[in-house]
Amino acid sequence: METIVFKNALIVNEGTSTYADLLVKNGRIEKIAPSITVKEKANEIVAEGKYLLPGVIDDQVHFREPGLTHKANIATESRAAVAGGVTSFMEMPNVKPATLTQTLLQEKYEIAAKTSPANYSFYMGVSNDNIDEVLRTNCRDVCGIKVFMGSSTGGMLVDQPNILDALFANAPCLIATHCEDEPTVTANTKKAIAEFGEDVPPYMHPIIRNTEACYKSSSMAVDLAKKHGTRLHILHITTAEEVALFSTEPLESKRITAEACVHHLTYTDADYATLGNLIKCNPAVKTLADREGVWAGLLNGNIDVIATDHAPHTWEEKQNKYANSPSGLPLVQHTLLMMLEAVKEGRFSLEKMVQLMSHNVATCYKMEERGFLREGYWADLVLVNPSEDYTVTKDNLLYKCGWSPLENKKFHHTIEATIVSGALVWWKNQLMDKLAGQRLLFNR
Amino acid sequence: MTQSTQKSSSLSTRHLTGIKELTPADIELILTTAAQFKEVINRSIKKVPSLRDITIANAFFENSTRTRLSFELAEKRLSADTLSFTASSSSVKKGETLSDTINNILAMKVDMVVMRHSSPGAPHFLAKTTKAQIINAGDGTHEHPTQALLDAFSIQEKLGEVGGKKVAIIGDILHSRVALSNIFCLQKLGAEVMVCGPSTLIPRHIDKLGVKVGHNVKEALEWADVANVLRIQLERQQIQYFPSLREYSLYFGINDKLLQSLDKEVVIMHPGPINRGVELDSDVADGKHSIILDQVENGVAVRMAVLYLLAERGQ
Numbered sequence: 163m164e165t166i167v168f169k170n171a172l173i174v175n176e177g178t179s180t181y182a183d184l185l186v187k188n189g190r191i192e193k194i195a196p197s198i199t200v201k202e203k204a205n206e207i208v209a210e211g212k213y214l215l216p217g218v219i220d221d222q223v224h225f226r227e228p229g230l231t232h233k234a235n236i237a238t239e240s241r242a243a244v245a246g247g248v249t250s251f252m253e254m255p256n257v258k259p260a261t262l263t264q265t266l267l268q269e270k271y272e273i274a275a276k277t278s279p280a281n282y283s284f285y286m287g288v289s290n291d292n293i294d295e296v297l298r299t300n301c302r303d304v305c306g307i308k309v310f311m312g313s314s315t316g317g318m319l320v321d322q323p324n325i326l327d328a329l330f331a332n333a334p335c336l337i338a339t340h341c342e343d344e345p346t347v348t349a350n351t352k353k354a355i356a357e358f359g360e361d362v363p364p365y366m367h368p369i370i371r372n373t374e375a376c377y378k379s380s381s382m383a384v385d386l387a388k389k390h391g392t393r394l395h396i397l398h399i400t401t402a403e404e405v406a407l408f409s410t411e412p413l414e415s416k417r418i419t420a421e422a423c424v425h426h427l428t429y430t431d432a433d434y435a436t437l438g439n440l441i442k443c444n445p446a447v448k449t450l451a452d453r454e455g456v457w458a459g460l461l462n463g464n465i466d467v468i469a470t471d472h473a474p475h476t477w478e479e480k481q482n483k484y485a486n487s488p489s490g491l492p493l494v495q496h497t498l499l500m501m502l503e504a505v506k507e508g509r510f511s512l513e514k515m516v517q518l519m520s521h522n523v524a525t526c527y528k529m530e531e532r533g534f535l536r537e538g539y540w541a542d543l544v545l546v547n548p549s550e551d552y553t554v555t556k557d558n559l560l561y562k563c564g565w566s567p568l569e570n571k572k573f574h575h576t577i578e579a580t581i582v583s584g585a586l587v588w589w590k591n592q593l594m595d596k597l598a599g600q601r602l603l604f605n606r
Numbered sequence: 607m608t609q610s611t612q613k614s615s616s617l618s619t620r621h622l623t624g625i626k627e628l629t630p631a632d633i634e635l636i637l638t639t640a641a642q643f644k645e646v647i648n649r650s651i652k653k654v655p656s657l658r659d660i661t662i663a664n665a666f667f668e669n670s671t672r673t674r675l676s677f678e679l680a681e682k683r684l685s686a687d688t689l690s691f692t693a694s695s696s697s698v699k700k701g702e703t704l705s706d707t708i709n710n711i712l713a714m715k716v717d718m719v720v721m722r723h724s725s726p727g728a729p730h731f732l733a734k735t736t737k738a739q740i741i742n743a744g745d746g747t748h749e750h751p752t753q754a755l756l757d758a759f760s761i762q763e764k765l766g767e768v769g770g771k772k773v774a775i776i777g778d779i780l781h782s783r784v785a786l787s788n789i790f791c792l793q794k795l796g797a798e799v800m801v802c803g804p805s806t807l808i809p810r811h812i813d814k815l816g817v818k819v820g821h822n823v824k825e826a827l828e829w830a831d832v833a834n835v836l837r838i839q840l841e842r843q844q845i846q847y848f849p850s851l852r853e854y855s856l857y858f859g860i861n862d863k864l865l866q867s868l869d870k871e872v873v874i875m876h877p878g879p880i881n882r883g884v885e886l887d888s889d890v891a892d893g894k895h896s897i898i899l900d901q902v903e904n905g906v907a908v909r910m911a912v913l914y915l916l917a918e919r920g921q
Contacts (some may be wrong), residue, residue: 365655402615430642435651449656450642451918455615 171209189584217249229258255287301335402455754787769796777836
């Protein structure tokens with residue numbers, strides 16, 4: 163096990179930033195103090211003028227393994243994650259075959275144990291006919307149960323009211339939902355095809371997958387959760403209207419929480435003109451007012467966490483015309499850089515960013531000993547250099563799909579080092595290729 | 607660097623009849639949104655789909671070139687469907703009443719009406735009596751809210767903020783809807799305002815609005831961070847408010863020599879069209895302190911923001 167000491171870093175944690183040293187030993191944060199001297203052999207990292215943050219926890223990624231590995235796999239995407247300062251990820255069940263049994267879920271954990279440098283957890287999927295399997299989920303070491311409420315992704319659409327009722331009443335742990343009302347989307351798609359024929363322009367995406375579709379589904383999920391007292395987490399909120407569904411009470415006492423994604427906080431419908439289907443995703447990137455509404459929701463406390471919904475597809479797949487271009491875009495390597503840019507623009511403070519990307523995710527999922535810089539906790543850390551620029555190019559992308567909507571974008575920070583469970587896995591633009599990732603544990 | 611909380615993300619009103627009816631938060635929201643649209647209109651593809659399926663009628667009962675074009679461009683950039691209509695080509699001349707004209711336009715399923723009218727209060731009347739959302743593009747000598755918003759936006763862009771700045775409005779205050787809207791807007795944003803011009807062109811009791819009143823242009827410029835120079839409205843000078851244009855120019859015109867004589871810099875603005883050699887000399891209008899062309903560019907971004915934010919409130 164490595165011993166690492168960060169000297170004089172700006173430690174950003176739990177609302178404050180202070181210059182201090184931080185010692186990593188036996189995988190844990192051993193000590194945080196104004197000055198630490200280490201007697202044994204240690205890797206000393208001079209961190210003058212750099213930020214030391216808790217590693218980002220991304221509660222929504224699609225790594226495509228098994229079955230869709232022409233797009234991505236756990237090995238490639240978890241490497242991209244640590245290169246971007248993401249130390250833990252929670253992965254979605256819409257793979258092939260979909261993660262709808264405990265056996266299939268277990269198989270994903272086995273792949274990750276052999277290939278992931280980042281900490282991992284996998285969601286259990288729900289369909290209209292696997293409720294018994296779902297109820298057997300062990301909530302100690304599985305992050306949650308994923309329900310597609312009205313968006314058909316790989317035959318996992320749950321649209322039968324009695325199944326939803328049973329699920330919300332009996333879920334053993336957190337339910338994470340994708341909320342878009344399928345009948346609304348289908349009707350809007352028909353209208354768009356009537357207007358444009360087979361060549362629907364990409365900018366129609368937010369008009370097809372509109373506010374009504376989102377609100378109808380998410381308000382239904384909230385109503386169901388209130389009825390049953392369910393622990394509900396609604397993923398990727400994209401509209402200003404939905405923000406009002408969530409309370410601003412302290413996160414610790416919330417039963418219903420919400421997530422926003424970096425691309426919905428970055429792009430607007432003005433970007434379809436230049437990026438087209440590359441930013442086609444579900445739910446869609448919507449208008450300026452929606453983006454600003456979601457930002458306001460984050461700052462006011464209606465929305466609790468920031469994630470990526472990293473969803474890679476091959477370049478060739480994305481080049482299809484609108485109707486056949488799959489939804490989703492790769493983001494996990496740049497999520498922290500994107501949000502640091504927002505800090506630079508004055509959107510929020512560094513402390514608030516850390517709260518939304520690390521602390522709150524850990525609290526939301528009741529994660530064990532991660533997400534904060536506290537002595538005794540696992541050492542999941544990221545060191546950011548705020549005085550070195552970083553430009554995204556095809557060459558420095560680690561995704562299997564080999565493209566990013568952010569190519570040629572210049573960021574004003576660099577991810578200098580990433581530590582996962584005490585191991586240095588990313589250092590000065592190099593992967594250290596250590597399988598440091600551990601299975602995430604939850605106190606519930 | 608902590609963000610101020612509880613920023614509003616929608617307007618408190620569904621019409622833009624005047625600045626008087628807006629809250630400071632509304633104005634801030636319009637300016638922030640306009641900054642984002644300004645970035646969009648400087649891209650190679652300037653169009654956004656946000657106002658698809660929204661129909662906007664531009665009803666200009668009084669002549670206008672730049673305001674109408676600026677609105678039309680803003681509407682096109684937002685992908686709205688538009689129909690334009692001017693008094694000279696319309697049934698107004700045939701004796702139709704204002705509300706009948708508008709109701710006829712609305713019967714064609716129009717969502718918003720951008721209107722200019724020579725009667726003060728015409729947009730307020732229509733906001734009460736018709737279903738459409740009304741945007742005032744100038745009502746008589748009363749208000750011209752989008753001009754005031756783009757002026758505030760231009761000041762903010764040039765000087766960083768509007769609050770705490772000193773703005774002198776110079777010229778024909780009496781006939782100017784730009785002046786009144788500017789006074790309301792600047793004061794709501796925390797700026798100090800002075801009006802300056804010949805006594806005959808300054809309304810009595812205007813000091814009740816909390817503005818300074820001056821009659822010496824050099825003193826006004828010495829006081830101000832920004833000079834918003836208004837056009838002498840030749841078409842409204844039926845009676846003689848001052849002896850001659852030459853005399854006006856001599857006492858109230860701004861030229862480079864006058865600016866050089868100040869030991870400070872003043873930002874020069876003008877809502878256009880300029881009477882060159884009357885209120886502004888060419889060397890000032892085209893000089894380095896002038897942001898007159900920025901005002902024109904910003905006009906499109908600000909009008910996009912207004913249309914867009916009102917459309918959000920309309921549904």
